[in-house]
Amino acid sequence: MWLQMRILTNSATNTQSIGETTLSAHTIAVALPVPLKRNFHYLSDSAVSPGCRVRVPFSNRELIGTVVEDNSTPHSGELKAIIEIIDEAPFANQRWWQLINFTASYYLAPIGEVISSALPKNLRDGRPLSNYRADWFQLTDVNAVAKGVQQQRCLDALRSGPMEWSQLREAKVTRATLKRLLELELVAEYDHLGAETPCRLTQSPPEPNAEQLAAITAITQSTGFSSWLIDGITGSGKTEVYLRSIEHCLAQGQQALVLVPEIALTPQTLERFSARFATRIAVLHSGLARGARCEDWVSAADGLARIIIGTRSAIFAPIPKLGLIVVDEEHDLSYKQQDGFHYSARDLAIVRAKHAQCPVILGSATPSLESLANAERGAYQRLELSARAGGASSPSVELVDIRQASRDTGLTMAALDSISSCLARGEQALVFINRRGYSPALMCQHCGWIADCPACTRHFTVHQRHQQLVCHHCDVVEPVTHRCPQCFSQQLDRVGEGTERIEERLIQLFPDTPTIRIDRDTTRSAQQLAENLELVNNGQPCILVGTQMLAKGHHFERVTLVVVLDIDSGLYAADFRAPERTGQLLTQVMGRAGRAELAGQVLVQTSLPDHPLLQSLLSQPYRIYASMLLAERQRFGQPPFSAAALLRADHPHQHQVDQCLSLARNFCANAVQHGVLQCQGPMPAPLAMRNGRQRGQLWFFASHRNKLHSAMQALDELLTNSKLVGGLRWSIDIDPQDSN
DNA sequence: AGCACGCCGACT
DNA sequence: GTCGGCGTGCTC
Ligand SMILES: [Zn+2]
Ligand SMILES: [Zn+2]
Numbered sequence: 016m017w018l019q020m021r022i023l024t025n026s027a028t029n030t031q032s033i034g035e036t037t038l039s040a041h042t043i044a045v046a047l048p049v050p051l052k053r054n055f056h057y058l059s060d061s062a063v064s065p066g067c068r069v070r071v072p073f074s075n076r077e078l079i080g081t082v083v084e085d086n087s088t089p090h091s092g093e094l095k096a097i098i099e100i101i102d103e104a105p106f107a108n109q110r111w112w113q114l115i116n117f118t119a120s121y122y123l124a125p126i127g128e129v130i131s132s133a134l135p136k137n138l139r140d141g142r143p144l145s146n147y148r149a150d151w152f153q154l155t156d157v158n159a160v161a162k163g164v165q166q167q168r169c170l171d172a173l174r175s176g177p178m179e180w181s182q183l184r185e186a187k188v189t190r191a192t193l194k195r196l197l198e199l200e201l202v203a204e205y206d207h208l209g210a211e212t213p214c215r216l217t218q219s220p221p222e223p224n225a226e227q228l229a230a231i232t233a234i235t236q237s238t239g240f241s242s243w244l245i246d247g248i249t250g251s252g253k254t255e256v257y258l259r260s261i262e263h264c265l266a267q268g269q270q271a272l273v274l275v276p277e278i279a280l281t282p283q284t285l286e287r288f289s290a291r292f293a294t295r296i297a298v299l300h301s302g303l304a305r306g307a308r309c310e311d312w313v314s315a316a317d318g319l320a321r322i323i324i325g326t327r328s329a330i331f332a333p334i335p336k337l338g339l340i341v342v343d344e345e346h347d348l349s350y351k352q353q354d355g356f357h358y359s360a361r362d363l364a365i366v367r368a369k370h371a372q373c374p375v376i377l378g379s380a381t382p383s384l385e386s387l388a389n390a391e392r393g394a395y396q397r398l399e400l401s402a403r404a405g406g407a408s409s410p411s412v413e414l415v416d417i418r419q420a421s422r423d424t425g426l427t428m429a430a431l432d433s434i435s436s437c438l439a440r441g442e443q444a445l446v447f448i449n450r451r452g453y454s455p456a457l458m459c460q461h462c463g464w465i466a467d468c469p470a471c472t473r474h475f476t477v478h479q480r481h482q483q484l485v486c487h488h489c490d491v492v493e494p495v496t497h498r499c500p501q502c503f504s505q506q507l508d509r510v511g512e513g514t515e516r517i518e519e520r521l522i523q524l525f526p527d528t529p530t531i532r533i534d535r536d537t538t539r540s541a542q543q544l545a546e547n548l549e550l551v552n553n554g555q556p557c558i559l560v561g562t563q564m565l566a567k568g569h570h571f572e573r574v575t576l577v578v579v580l581d582i583d584s585g586l587y588a589a590d591f592r593a594p595e596r597t598g599q600l601l602t603q604v605m606g607r608a609g610r611a612e613l614a615g616q617v618l619v620q621t622s623l624p625d626h627p628l629l630q631s632l633l634s635q636p637y638r639i640y641a642s643m644l645l646a647e648r649q650r651f652g653q654p655p656f657s658a659a660a661l662l663r664a665d666h667p668h669q670h671q672v673d674q675c676l677s678l679a680r681n682f683c684a685n686a687v688q689h690g691v692l693q694c695q696g697p698m699p700a701p702l703a704m705r706n707g708r709q710r711g712q713l714w715f716f717a718s719h720r721n722k723l724h725s726a727m728q729a730l731d732e733l734l735t736n737s738k739l740v741g742g743l744r745w746s747i748d749i750d751p752q753d754s755n
Numbered sequence: 756a757g758c759a760c761g762c763c764g765a766c767t
Numbered sequence: 768g769t770c771g772g773c774g775t776g777c778t779c
Contacts, residue, residue, distance in 0.1 A: 055778080
């Protein structure tokens with residue numbers, strides 16, 4: 016009976032005519048880009064290998080899916096037939112699938128979603144890979160003679176070996192000529208896949224110092240999987256270690272993957288690699304044009320690109336001959352995806368290197384506590400680079416107590432004096448304030464009313480230039496009010512300082528010196544950042560004002576003074592990672608001062624000069640500070656001494672949030688009682704309301720990762736299957752980096 | 756996630 | 768009388 020049904024439904028959903036012998040014989044399981052953690056089964060006339068994309072009907076629309084299983088047995092019901100097979104062969108190898116499956120399971124994400132975030136947009140939309148492959152051509156007969164000058168030029172060009180179209184065009188060959196030669200069969204298409212892209216050094220590398228040499232030797236002489244933590248202060252030459260390790264990797268005929276923070280993928284960064292290696296380098300970055308991005312992605316997948324440089328999502332690029340992974344500035348938060356499924360590209364880099372049996376290098380001047388702990392317990396091998404390049408000494412650091420000093424727009428006399436003398440010496444100064452906009456509040460002089468964001472619990476920030484009140488936590492923007500809505504007074508004060516105001520005041524105080532502001536408002540892309548920094552790189556005296564954007568690994572050769580205006584907010588620890596983040600930020604900012612041969616000076620303005628964190632951070636190297644923080648984490652059983660997960664929920668009504676989190680809390684009650692799991696919460700998120708939605712969270716800790724994982728798997732299942740109220744959003748973040 | 760179906764207010 | 772609001776429910 017059941018069998019009969021199946022056959023009937025098969026022929027019903029099949030477009031094939033009666034009498035034809037080959038019915039849709041193949042049942043395949045397909046992963047689809049929908050937030051459903053199961054595969055969908057379809058019928059296909061011809062065999063399709065797992066790993067190929069297919070176009071399928073899915074509840075009256077069409078989706079692009081990826082075959083994950085052939086010859087699978089469906090559970091029940093009617094099966095639809097696929098519309099089209101897109102890939103003749105799988106676009107990635109088994110190792111890549113291992114990574115995708117691991118990611119889906121570890122971060123509790125549907126496989127289809129993981130694949131989606133791995134593919135560039137156009138490939139997600141079902142465009143064939145061939146669109147993004149260059150056509151190559153070769154001679155059919157080396158002794159071939161052509162008729163005209165045009166044709167002969169083409170044949171001569173090809174005599175040195177196969178070429179792609181762009182090269183022929185450079186050799187002044189026209190499309191028409193090539194077409195004619197193809198028709199005459201004097202030239203044929205050449206299958207360049209499988210050919211190895213040549214690669215050579217274009218510059219003679221600088222001699223590494225003793226520490227660098229030791230690091231390079233250790234990494235290049237290792238075999239199989241190994242992980243390295245390069246802990247090197249700013250300017251200690253981590254890059255040279257990367258470059259030498261890449262050189263070794265390329266010499267073995269393999270490909271190297273380099274991950275960099277979002278803001279660091281600039282032409283200058285790329286220059287460092289292209290200046291050393293003459294080979295095909297793929298760049299994977301969201302800022303790139305879609306077509307170009309696909310070309311690079313495909314060239315990585317084809318094994319043609321020898322170096323792949325990209326941001327977070329580049330960790331998912333197929334790289335068949337992967338021989339090395341570098342994660343630069345490994346502590347950077349942009350490696351952790353904040354929306355969708357919460358993966359960490361840095362953590363996945365370790366997993367991927369393990370699969371590929373190759374080395375992985377994590378580099379940072381301020382390594383994350385996770386990585387330091389891993390090094391401590393021997394999982395990573397630690398390489399320290401302590402020498403400051405050019406032999407420059409560490410900067411002098413001075414605390415300025417703002418309670419004792421008068422200030423002009425947030426700047427103490429000490430700061431202004433230091434800036435003056437810095438500029439007088441012909442050097443550059445950097446003013447760091449981690450708050451963009453003009454002022455963080457707009458307040459009525461008479462009644463004390465403050466302009467608050469209607470959609471959350473924070474004040475509006477004044478943006479002077481655009482005459483707007485902007486909420487930095489929601490999407491709310493309003494025009495600046497000039498009258499208090501409470502008492503109708505027109506005396507409204509802009510209280511406090513942001514980058515825009517500091518910039519304005521510095522221009523007034525130092526009219527003859529250019530002041531450059533670097534924050535999200537002036538600098539939206541890495542490209543723009545590079546443009547804005549052009550002037551700084553010229554070396555003429557100037558003042559840089561900016562947010563943490565300035566702290567991220569940029570080289571300012573002539574900055575000798577760093578003034579830090581608002582470190583205090585980072586000292587009021589809201590979550591257990593705050594001291595780590597503050598320490599990293601301050602260390603990175605201080606590292607901007609005094610590179611090369613110029614001595615540096617750092618001035619930190621604070622109202623908490625005796626704060627223990629500040630004291631220990633400024634009196635000793637970051638690594639000592641970090642080990643103190645680690646000891647504290649250990650004492651409290653916090654990560655990395657336990658595994659953590661965070662359940663977030665939000666809804667317009669608090670009650671619904673509470674209900675969801677309580678459900679989760681009760682579900683785990685048993686495990687908590689048995690000591691398998693620890694819960695903290697439910698509690699409001701640090702920003703308890705955002706965009707008009709109430710936000711709550713529930714923390715989970717476990718001493719064993721696999722215990723946490725199975726608990727979260729079960730919780731995920733529970734919440735997925737619970738009929739939760741509409742509009743309730745929830746997510747489980749494994750290894751959360753940020754409680755917001 | 757989409758995109759349906761499905762029942763109640765203000766429009767031709 | 769219809770157009771459309773978004774509340775539940777399903778997708779091989
Ligand atoms: Zn007022
Ligand atoms: Zn807001």
